Amino acid sequence: MRASQISDRTTGTGDDGRRRWRVQPGQQERNPRAFARRRRLERRLLGVLVPVVLLVAWELCANAGLIDTRFFPAPSQIGSTAVDMIGNGILLTDLTVTVRVLLIGLVSGFVVGTVAGLLLGLSRIARAALEPLLSALYTIPKLAVLPLLLLIFGVGELPKVILVGLGVFFIAWISVLEAILDLPGAYGEAATAFDVRGWRRMRHVTLPAVLPQVLVGLRISVGNAVLIVVGVEFVSGDEGIGYRIWNSWSIFAADRMYVGIVVVALLGYLLSLLVQLLSRVCVPWAPSTAARRD
Amino acid sequence: MVTKIQISEVGKRYEGRNPVEALSDVTLTVDDSEFVCLVGPSGCGKSTLLRMIMGLHRPSAGTVDVFADDPVLPPTAMVFQDYSIFPWKTVEQNVRFGFEGRRLPRAECDARVDKWLERLGLSQFRRAYPAALSGGMRQRVSIARALAVEPEVLLMDEPFAALDAQLRRVLQEELLALWQQDRRTVVFVTHSLEEAILLGDRIVVMSARPGRIIADIRVPFDRPRSPQIRTAPEFAELEGEIWAQLRDEVDRSLVGGAR
Numbered sequence A: 001m002r003a004s005q006i007s008d009r010t011t012g013t014g015d016d017g018r019r020r021w022r023v024q025p026g027q028q029e030r031n032p033r034a035f036a037r038r039r040r041l042e043r044r045l046l047g048v049l050v051p052v053v054l055l056v057a058w059e060l061c062a063n064a065g066l067i068d069t070r071f072f073p074a075p076s077q078i079g080s081t082a083v084d085m086i087g088n089g090i091l092l093t094d095l096t097v098t099v100r101v102l103l104i105g106l107v108s109g110f111v112v113g114t115v116a117g118l119l120l121g122l123s124r125i126a127r128a129a130l131e132p133l134l135s136a137l138y139t140i141p142k143l144a145v146l147p148l149l150l151l152i153f154g155v156g157e158l159p160k161v162i163l164v165g166l167g168v169f170f171i172a173w174i175s176v177l178e179a180i181l182d183l184p185g186a187y188g189e190a191a192t193a194f195d196v197r198g199w200r201r202m203r204h205v206t207l208p209a210v211l212p213q214v215l216v217g218l219r220i221s222v223g224n225a226v227l228i229v230v231g232v233e234f235v236s237g238d239e240g241i242g243y244r245i246w247n248s249w250s251i252f253a254a255d256r257m258y259v260g261i262v263v264v265a266l267l268g269y270l271l272s273l274l275v276q277l278l279s280r281v282c283v284p285w286a287p288s289t290a291a292r293r294d
Numbered sequence B: 001m002v003t004k005i006q007i008s009e010v011g012k013r014y015e016g017r018n019p020v021e022a023l024s025d026v027t028l029t030v031d032d033s034e035f036v037c038l039v040g041p042s043g044c045g046k047s048t049l050l051r052m053i054m055g056l057h058r059p060s061a062g063t064v065d066v067f068a069d070d071p072v073l074p075p076t077a078m079v080f081q082d083y084s085i086f087p088w089k090t091v092e093q094n095v096r097f098g099f100e101g102r103r104l105p106r107a108e109c110d111a112r113v114d115k116w117l118e119r120l121g122l123s124q125f126r127r128a129y130p131a132a133l134s135g136g137m138r139q140r141v142s143i144a145r146a147l148a149v150e151p152e153v154l155l156m157d158e159p160f161a162a163l164d165a166q167l168r169r170v171l172q173e174e175l176l177a178l179w180q181q182d183r184r185t186v187v188f189v190t191h192s193l194e195e196a197i198l199l200g201d202r203i204v205v206m207s208a209r210p211g212r213i214i215a216d217i218r219v220p221f222d223r224p225r226s227p228q229i230r231t232a233p234e235f236a237e238l239e240g241e242i243w244a245q246l247r248d249e250v251d252r253s254l255v256g257g258a259r
């Protein structure tokens, strides 16, 4: 909801004892610039402050011996381990490996999924033929097919990429399909009324109409892709952030494990930030974008 | 006369990408049980003003006061220009929605819902979803929802705009009769001068954006009024007079000089 709509009336008593409901300029109206600035500051501050407070609390608890530092090493210790891992290049190598798989899988899975969703949404026949099958396949845990993929493609990057792509593929086609089926009839009618068909109809009506949904799908996909890539690296291969986390755990190096976890979290955060930015650029008509003032 | 709504030196500016000065220095007093019609060129801020009376928007300057006899209940209810009824509720549930914010005995709610569905000719469709209704019927649902809560102040934003000419006429006359039976304060936005003269005690004419009040005309016809006054020569005369004032503003709003 836009901020301007959450206006509240103040009530008081009028001269004659009747109840007076009043609206008047608030902070936001009296000084819109300052209001916007304060909101922005507030948001940034809170966003940074909450994690920092938690980390400080963790550090204090670790130093005071309130928590078992074999499992929960102090943030400062994790930090110094991270510095070491950056210094000897392990972290960068791991990160490169993981990000490569992640991005290739994400992009290819999403593109194929989007095209499949469009096809399914626009063709009744394709929908009848493929939707039940795809829905059934959707529920198979992706990791369950890893052994099969390893058999077919051998160990290496490809099976991992395929697995990430598969996970993303399902999210993409489902969101696109649903978006197309939910298109308000009035859009299609307006297009038909002006005889806009085929590719033009796609470009001017269908694609923009489903775009917001597609971007929501992308945001969910990013999260899933990170989950899958880390999961796959747990069980196969000998590099990548996921491998590093699992391996550190098995050799009882908790601090290194945490470095991996933090890197994964940051990676997911950055990627979804990127998608949000993309949404803002691609969907300028969305109310949340148009009226954005935070 | 007792003041019901007091709008004092109100200005409204929409910030954002391209800021719009919607209203400028509007002062208006509406008395208790008065029926005021608001006319003005498209985009001059009529809806904005109504929304501020409803408490949905805050002004950028000035104050809007509504005085309520009821010590608790908010005095205003609104019929929105774009209906704002919920597609996931049936006609009946949409009308009943108005009571969600008020504590009222169940039986009383039922009775009022029935009454207003009946009056607006919606009884047959009470279990239909809005998607299956015509535009005019949706608008009637929105009107029923506002009337059912029987507010002290009724705010109506072009409530009959989507109706066909015949139904529009019927509902105008119905509203006229209803209001004359049970006088409430009404602020009514319309594009139709005829409608404004038929229904209103006063007609407030607004300028092109930024909206200011350029005329405040008392309608000389007695109450209770009958729809027959449409044919009176004074009626046409008054319509001509108001149109003369409005015409320049409409032109100005089209040229876009009124930024």
Ligand SMILES: Nc1ncnc2c1ncn2[C@@H]1O[C@H](COP(=O)(O)OP(=O)(O)OP(=O)(O)O)[C@@H](O)[C@H]1O
Pocket (backbone or CB within 6 Å): B014, B015, B016, B020, B021, B022, B040, B041, B042, B043, B044, B045, B046, B047, B048, B049, B081, B209
């Ligand atoms: N939420 C909003 N954000 C930005 N600008 C707005 C918003 N609402 C209205 N405006 C601008 O304020 C001006 C007045 O709008 P308003 O809806 O009050 O006009 P109106 O008199 O009701 O017009 P109409 O008769 O066409 O319904 C318009 O120029 C519009 O562009």
Ligand SMILES: [Mg+2]
Pocket (backbone or CB within 6 Å): B046, B047, B048, B081, B157
């Ligand atoms: Mg309006």
